[in-house]
Amino acid sequence: MLSLDLLFCYMLIILIVLQNLAVAYPRKIFRYDPKEAGAFEGDIILPPSTRGVGEAAQEARWTNGIVPYVIKSGDFNAEQEAVIVKSMRRLEQTVAINNKLCIQFRPKISTDKHFTTIKTGAGCTSSVGQNWYSTKELTLGNGCIHEGTIMHELLHTLGFWHEQSRPDRDNYVTIEYANVEPGLEHAFNKYTTSVDTLGTPYDYESLMHYGSHDFSSNGKPTIVPKNSTAKIGQGHSLSRIDILEVQLYYQCIGPVSGRLIPLYRYTRGYYDHLYTTNGQEIGTTTHGAIGRYGYKYQGVVGQIYDSVGPQPSFTLPFYRYLNILNGQHLYTSNWREIGTNRTGVVIKNWMYEENVGYLYPMSQPNTYPLYHYYHVNQSAHFYTTSSQEIGTTTPGAIGKVGYQYEGIAGYIL
DSSP states (O other): OOOHHHHHHHHHHHHHHHHHHSSOOTTOOSOOOGGGGTEETTTEEOOSSOOOSEEOSGGGSOGGGEEEEEEOTTSSOHHHHHHHHHHHHHHHHHHOBTTBOSSEEEEOOTTOSOOEEEEOOSSEEEOOSSSSOSOOEEEEOTTOOSHHHHHHHHHHHHTBOOGGGSTTGGGTEEEOGGGBOTTOGGGGOOOOSSEEOTTOOOOTTOTTSOOTTTTBSSSSOSEEESSTTOOOOOOSSOOHHHHHHHHHHTTSSOOSSSOEEEEEEEESSTTOEEEESOGGGTTOOSTTOBOGGGOEEEEEEEEEEESSSOOOTTOEEEEEEEETTTOOEEEESOGGGTTOOSTTOEETTEEEEEEEEEEBSSOOTTOEEEEEEEETTTTEEEEESOGGGTTOOSTTOBOGGGOEEEEEEEEEO
């Protein structure tokens, strides 16, 4: 029979195991205190004080987009090393433009002044950027050898911070500090200095966004999106905005003689939607807030080029019309569809209002289709980059809420 002392020890061990299983971190399947690894915001090894979504300091960028690395000998087996290298290749190809690499990870050579060391340790952590200090490390502990997790850390290495660190994040998410594990509140800091958002909209789908329950002390959400339909914390691939940000940050692409601006979407029920690049028109860009004329802000559909200034190459204007009978709006890159592009002119109850901006008529690198749907009974037009909203891209097919698929209005970023 077991002695009472030995039985007590077994019970104590079981209790400790159960306590550690009680708290789940969706994207960090291990439990650790990031401070023990010298980490900040959970997985960032803290350099000097400047920080942002994309580090604003020019020296944070790796020279020519090349990141030399050393995988510490003996820290990983052959299978694990293969996953690490595969993750590098996947990230390189994801942000490549027409098969031309934008960034590159390669083994260190003797002339490399700056490099990062990949090793095992406590948790998944990484230094941010190239030139802050001589020692740059990427740590992959138990539970970290997954492509999505490794690419997340490699984006830190390239110079990127967490999406919810953006200065405008409070317009898009609410941080529930009461649910955050004590001592880890700093993981949810936001920054307003030395920040470069690269002119991109807030990205719920970013690989760099925390999940809704990360660092929870009680199983309740720590981050709540203000857009109730938004999903955060996907840990498997770069979003389209992640891709664009890497390309912009490493100057693999530049403005096409135009300025990219957000295309905002507002709604007054299922069948009345307004799209504009001018947030002042309705007066709010806060999720769920109701502005002028009863329109509620829904979010950013994507980016198009500003109508103020020269028209970028290979783009077309995105015209907006108002139905003077029911107040609905129609958008098209072909003004002949209505018959006029003169302000105030009315044809068949449609009055031309403005050129919202410029979009591509055909698919280009890093663009996404803007799907057009029409509700016959309501004479309502709806546009989205997510075909899942309506559920069909079959011409003439009717999807959710009675919207019929019309086609692609154009391509946006």
